[in-house]
Amino acid sequence: MNLLEVKNLRVTFATETGQVQAVRGVSFSLGHERLGIVGESGSGKTMTGRAVLRLVRPPGRIEADAMTFDGRDILHAPEREMRALRGKRIGMVMQDPKxxxxxxxxxxxxxxxxxxxxxxxxxxxxxxxxxxxxxxxxxxxxxxxxxxxxxxxxxxxxxxxxxxxxxxPEPDLLIADEPTSALDVTVQAEVLSILDGLVRDRGMGLIFISHDLRLVARFCDRVLVMHKGLVVEEIEAAHLLEARHPYTRGLLNCLPRIGGPRGPLPVLDRAGI
Amino acid sequence: MTGIPVPSPRSRLLPLLGQVALGLGTLAITLLGLLLITFVIARVVPTDPVLSIVGERATPAQIAAIRDKLGLDLPLWQQFLIYVRDAVQGDLGNSIRTGQSVTSEIARYFPATLELATLGTIFGTLVGVPAGVLAATRPGSIADQVVRVVGLMGYSMPVFWLGLIGLLVFYGQLDWVAGPGRLDPTYDMMMEFTLTSYTGMILIDAALNGAWDVFGNAVSHIVLPAGLLGYVSMAYISRMTRSFMMNELGQEYITTARVKGMPEWRVIWVHAMKNVAVPLITVIALSYAYLLEGSVLTETIFAWPGLGSYITDALFAADMPAVLGGTVVVGVAFVTLNMASDILYRLVDPRARA
Structure with a gap:
């Protein structure tokens, strides 16, 4: 059985100008593996992570067809049960320790x-x-x-x-939301290797949220590419660099290469996505 | 990189001592400035201290003698030095109305104000902080609206009107509390002649003497004016608490506490409150200082023999030494409170200690 099962997850914010959907129907399942979620700012990757913990602040609302953790329904579980789960079995590391x-x-x-x-x-x-x-x-x-x-x-x-x-508390699932984005490059590597070792040793499930494609390709087993609240591509991390979807390709094309041409970097082409 | 020196708890307190010393230095300079201002005011206002002592029919020789006695013929800077020297020794001159030393008069009036303002601040904090937290944790709810409207009323209704209505209802109609003054006359006599006065604050003195009937009567007298001042300070404290708390609850460390599975009461009252306390200390200190100096209207309505009514009466009698003495005492109280809140602030916020 999978550790985490998410079906058609939606996160909606009621604002004065109407409903804003941050996550518009995301489905994935996770075993004891490392799942990367990549995407630009505002693609809904952070909200997906927080929705799993049911920690979206009002006026945000979480809806889904199903959301289970270790066979337990965490969509409808009472808050008390969620608290027990959070402290003990699911953890989250956030972007900036400051x-x-x-x-x-x-x-x-x-x-x-x-x-x-x-x-x-x-x-x-x-x-x-x-x-x-x-x-x-x-x-x-x-x-x-x-x-x-x-x-x-x-x-x-x-x-x-x-x-x-x-x-x-030795959780079964760790959500790492851009855990190294606020750190210097050298420190990034140290923190990642620590995280890597711990997750491997304890056989935890890991959701690694990042906007760094190369990092995710190296660090995870499987990758979800998110755009505008939707998953546009799911792919084995090892094959990320050969991704087909035009959005993923667009993201990849924007990466600078050492030794590559020094001209301006290509800009993401949003037409046709 | 992991070997960054982290100060031990003992060495954290040392800089705090330095800051206390620095604070005392600032205190001294501020007070010197305050004395300079009151000194200048005393020389500038068109009242003649000599005339008010000798009366209108004095001979020039008498006037000259008094002028000489008061040192008014000396150069101004010398007069100022003498004024500062006397003030430091606790001598603020003699009241023109009563001829008594201003210091000893204030020593009788100030405890009444201190007692009232302190109780008012305690009321205001005990009610205002929970009310603000309640409003912040349920924004837009009925509780939030009630706190907001009640607070707005405390802001906008004049104190003297509220005081009169309070007296009319709770003293006049319902007879739940005692009326104006600090004590009923009989208890006042007891206080004066049979009990030892330690602080001048009746509640404390009566308790120390074990005179619980006097204590009860004093409570009955102070409850209404202190409740009134407490309401005004509650209005301010609850509003500020609400906005501080809303701000803290949006911070990321709150999410961390929730991820750790902490119960909601702990998230609010421990994690957020410790951060809210930092700016709140300043707010409470300011509101306390405001009550210490600004309760003139309340003291007038409740015939409360405090510093506010002392200064007002002195003002109407053109009793400049008394007015300025009172001003100096209010200034000292204000600066002291500010310094105390500064120190407390650093105790609560480790970032301010560095």
Whole structure:
């Protein structure tokens, strides 16, 4: 059985000028594999990720024909059940640790609150687990990082903390929403390899949301290409560079190549898409 | 890169001490400026302190003698230095009406204002913050509308009118509370002659003396004016809380807390509230300062012998030392509150400590 099954997912925002559909009918299924979702800004890839967690803020509305996680209906599940699922079995890493970590709480408190509140662990046990999680994301001085506030960390460290926080409950599914877009290129590689190792070791399902085609091609097993709230192409990651769909081809053509001609890059041709 | 030095908790507090010292320095400079202004006002206004002491039929010799005694023949800068020296030693001159030292008079009047404003601020915060949070978490709901309308009324209805209506209804008609003044006359005598005064604030003094009947009577007197001031400050605090909370709830770290499966009360009251507290501290301090200096109308209506009515009475009697002494005290209270909120702000927000 598949880990996650999504059929005809729609995310709609009621605005004063009428309904805006951010996601207009997306279907996919996911096993214990890495699924990449690529697309431009506004293509609905982030909203797809958040809809799976049922974390679309009002006035956004989630609709689907079916949405199941591990055989459970997560479209109609009561909020209490969703909370249990979120904390424990589905995690999400967001784009910029500058905003996704609470600025006025120490890293230690943010890492341990789930363990203490939900699992009822004592202070020392929770701290030990958190420190182990920080070591797992290759932070060398975990004890001091525990006492630090997010603004005292670099972007790369912040993102490792975020990953550690999401992996503490050992989820079955991790949604990584542009986890490296806010980081320097060198740090990107480090964070990706950490993420890669952890997902591989624990056999998690991964939804990797990105606008970086090459990255997704290298990092994932399968890729969904989204455009204007729809999936325009689903393809094995290894074959992404040979994609047929005109939109995907258009995106690929816009990538600069080392050693390629130095002229202006082609612009995405939106006619006929 | 992972070896970035992170300060230990102990070393976090050290810069805070430096900031307290810096704050005290600023405080001193601000107060010097305040004294300069009150000094200049005292020299500029067309009241003659000598004349108001000796009366209209004094001989030139008497006038000269008093002028000399008050030091009015000295150069201005010398007068100012003397004024500052005296003020620092707690001497703000003598009231022209009563001939008593302004400092000792203010020491009697100020606690009444402090008691009222403090209670009002506590009311305003205890009601205003939850109301603002409720409105922010259900925007557009009936609760939100109620909070908004009640707040708007607190903004727009004149305090003296509300005070009179309050007295009419709760004292005159329903007889739920005691009327104007701080105590009934009998309890006032008790307070004056049989109880020890520690702070000048009746609620605290009565409690310290264990005189619970006096305490109860004081509560009955203070509830209406404090509730009124609390309502005004609640209107302001709830509006600001609502907008701060709305802003924080849109932040990404809130999504993180929800992804972690945190219950909604914790998302709002721990994750968001810790961030809302940062600007809210300044708002509450400002509203507190406003009540300390601005409750003249309330004090008048409730015959509350506080600093506001002291300054007003002094003003009508052209009692300049009393007016300026009161102004200095209000200024000191304002600057002190500002500094306190600054320090508190840094305690709550780790980013402001660096």
């Amino acid at each position: 905003y996704s970590l609470n600025p006025v709480m120490t890293v230690g408190r943010q890492l341990t609150e789930g363990l203490r509140l939900r699992d009822g662990l004592g202070r020392a046990d929770a701290a030990a687990k958190a420190i182990a999680a920080l070591e797992a994301v290759q932070i060398r001085d975990p004890r001091r990082v525990m006492d630090a506030y997010p603004h005292e960390l670099s972007g790369g460290m912040g993102q490792r903390v975020m990953i550690a926080m999401m992996l503490i």
